[in-house]
Amino acid sequence: MNLNLSPSFIEIYDKALSSKECNILISQFENHPKKTEGMVYTNGVRTFNRDVKDSLEIDDPSFSDPTIITSIIRTSLNKCFAKYRKRHSTLNDQVFSRLKFDNLYTFKKFEGKNGGFKKWHHEHGMNDVTSKRVLVWAFYLNDCSGTDFMYYPNVSGKKGRCVIFPASFNYMHKSAPNKGVKYYVSGWISYA
Numbered sequence: 001m002n003l004n005l006s007p008s009f010i011e012i013y014d015k016a017l018s019s020k021e022c023n024i025l026i027s028q029f030e031n032h033p034k035k036t037e038g039m040v041y042t043n044g045v046r047t048f049n050r051d052v053k054d055s056l057e058i059d060d061p062s063f064s065d066p067t068i069i070t071s072i073i074r075t076s077l078n079k080c081f082a083k084y085r086k087r088h089s090t091l092n093d094q095v096f097s098r099l100k101f102d103n104l105y106t107f108k109k110f111e112g113k114n115g116g117f118k119k120w121h122h123e124h125g126m127n128d129v130t131s132k133r134v135l136v137w138a139f140y141l142n143d144c145s146g147t148d149f150m151y152y153p154n155v156s157g158k159k160g161r162c163v164i165f166p167a168s169f170n171y172m173h174k175s176a177p178n179k180g181v182k183y184y185v186s187g188w189i190s191y192a
Helices: 019-031 068-087
Strands: 011-013 035-037 040-042 045-047 056-058 099-101 106-111 133-140 144-149 155-157 162-166 173-175 181-191
Touching: 011 068, 019 068, 019 106, 019 181, 068 099, 068 133, 068 162, 068 181, 133 144, 144 181
Parallel strands: none
Antiparallel strands: 011 162, 035 056, 040 045, 056 106, 099 181, 106 181, 133 162, 133 181, 144 155, 144 173
């Protein structure tokens, strides 16, 4: 068995989405009728807090909605997750065989120097939903500021790029300082 004894488990897939698909998704975002200011959870309560997260978001998108957004994201995500599973095949029986994509995901636009998720955070929490999160997935829809990791190399935002990484506390991350407009779709892979 060939084991890498110190893998980061952060995998990057460039050109996961074509330029055309990214442009379609950005257009869908801009023309979407239900957008809201980004929300965060503070002590279990969903609130607006621009000191933590400054974004405009599509209101609660989900894979159960039969939209072009869902179709494009799901198709590419399936391919990227298959590559992730193959790369970390030693975990297949123990972890991956019991995972599923969360139905809800986020579709965000960060704009201006204050845009982004500005506080260090991780995606694994203590409530019924977040405690089952194992992996995070994200797509960058344009060349933009990326994601800063506290303990790992940062990931640059590149049009069409998908990144998958663990949801646990040792993967603390935040938005890299925003330099313009950033379109970003992200979600979770959790225990079923």
